Amino acid sequence: MRRSASVYWNGIFFGPRAVLPVLGRILLLVLMSLSLVSPAAAQSQTTRITRVVSPGGIEAWLVRDTTLPLIAMEFAFRGGAAQDPPATPGVASLTASLLDEGAGDLDAAAFQRKVADLAMEISFDANRDELRGSLRTLGENRDAAFDLLRLAVTAPRFDEEAVERIRAAQLASLRRRSTDPNSLASERWFALAFPDHAYGRPVDGTLASVPTITQADLQTFTRNTLARDTLKVAVVGDIGPEELGRELDRAFGALPAKATLRPVADVAPKGIGTVDVIPLNIPQSVVLMGTTGLERKDDDFIPAYVLNHILGGSAFSSRLFKEVREARGLAYSVYSYQVALEHVGLWFAGTATKNERAGDSIRIIGDEFRKILDEGPTQTELDEAKSYLTGSYALRFDTSSKIAGQLLQIQIDDLGIDYIDRRNALIEAVTLDDLRRAAHRLTEAAKALTVVVGRPAGLSGG
Known part of the structure; x- marks a missing residue:
């Protein structure tokens, strides 16, 4: 809080x-x-x-x-x-x-x-x-x-x-x-x-x-x-x-020299492939789909980051946006994102849609996950992702507070003091083969643990 x-x-x-x-x-x-x-x-x-x-x-x-x-x-x-x-x-x-x-x-x-x-x-x-x-x-x-x-x-x-x-x-x-x-x-x-x-x-x-x-x-x-x-x-x-x-x-300086922390084990998410519904009287169903991702220290995290941008990380050009909103008008917003916790990597997608269309939205999002993992993106999608991700990086440094926040996160992730200088080059170096390799490692991400809040027609779970 x-x-x-x-x-x-x-x-x-x-x-x-x-x-x-x-x-x-x-x-x-x-x-x-x-x-x-x-x-x-x-x-x-x-x-x-x-x-x-x-x-x-x-x-x-x-x-x-x-x-x-x-x-x-x-x-x-x-x-x-x-x-x-x-x-x-x-x-x-x-x-x-x-x-x-x-x-x-x-x-x-x-x-x-x-x-x-x-x-x-x-x-x-x-x-x-x-x-x-x-x-x-x-x-x-x-x-x-x-x-x-x-x-x-x-x-x-x-x-x-x-x-x-x-x-x-x-x-x-x-x-x-x-x-x-x-x-x-x-x-x-x-x-x-x-x-x-x-x-x-x-x-x-x-x-x-x-x-x-x-x-x-x-x-x-x-x-x-x-x-x-x-x-x-x-x-x-x-x-x-x-x-x-x-x-x-x-x-x-007066703090204790060493923390006394209880061990926290590395972990993998359970319940993958299941759907849980929380009934709530609202006109739209909120959908959250989560699955296994890569940890930040993983060598394939950057290719997976680019892959996610193509799938649902871009607000207006991602595959999920084109399929869920533009092609079918199922939702105003649809997205995917990575979460790198200290002991697990996760990959999420989410949207909010009419109760009667929640099932369709979940199916389409799942289809797009499977398609990008099975077939990979195109060279054009990769080039556009690189251009956006490298060009927009500077926006993370337009205030002193943002700079300090970026430097802190880089330390937490143990990326090295020169990471800011190297980051765009890491993005530029990603190839289609890198994306295919990351996708192959994320094959299990084709299935998700799905939570739906609302009154989704035809869905039950829990």
Whole structure:
């Protein structure tokens, strides 16, 4: 349940002399977060990535940019919701939501007031494999901002008032999602695919589990997970390597040296070839089809990535779009995408269509999966995919926050500090033979575990 702490400044009273300076700094921070040089120039800046190691041994990747007095940092600790106690899903998510709700000698209100005074942003989030954080600050407030970050990760308070308030918000979100067809489809798919694995548990917990999470659960998760040995950091902005080294030690130096993580096994999805229907009185059925994919570290991941783009990764030129929407008018949107978790690779397709056409949509999507795996794409499709994927890559680097996010993900995926320079060449090098080889390895992907939410005519399952 991601929240940006910066939103809370609206609820804090400032005297007349304080309002304009604070609002001005916040506006500047927002503008700088949204503005950078052109995407192509921003991407070229990332070739100047510096590997920084602090005096205390904490590593970060830095792209120094003095164009604007802004520092953007993204960081992650390995061990997200997969580290939740099996009987209590939602601990990681609730912990992440509470890290900026009071720390050290600052209760929640005082912490948020400090964030607002500094016109900074700080937020935390948990996914299945990591707990992630984000920091935005003006250069002039750098020391104070990193000190607040230090408090958040090393001395969160988990006060009763804050815990109950955020718990209530998490429960409200879960209740809303209990009638949201997309959320229902996703959570059911993972529960069926991984019934005896951490990935089968909902990241944000359940209406039954979240009320049982204790302060001790939060403290134990924090103590076991937030440690220096699994920390990855990416920084973009107006700060030099030596200064960054000092700030890294300021923020993270007091964390434990090593995390205490329970083992998470590699896994393959179960239930492939079956259909599960969740009845819901809505005019359209939401369809989610998932199957086996390739892990990010696999040598054939890039060919599989190109293959997916041709199948359903392109919004308007993919095979699924042409067959499901253009040729038959079954749905407004249809798509496919890869998911590379730490312990499994997955391949998904999805759409929303009239209840009476859900069966047809599932059949056509399955047919297109089988066709591209059996026959492969054409040279024209490959050339068009390469052109789009290489040409659009620069759009991932048009803000400092996006650059930091890309650098962090590259570290998590262990792709190497020169990956940005190599990535387009890897795409360009893909041949039809590479696609056929990847397709052959993905033969089992012709079958899927399908979850349908709605009142699909003629379909039953579960």
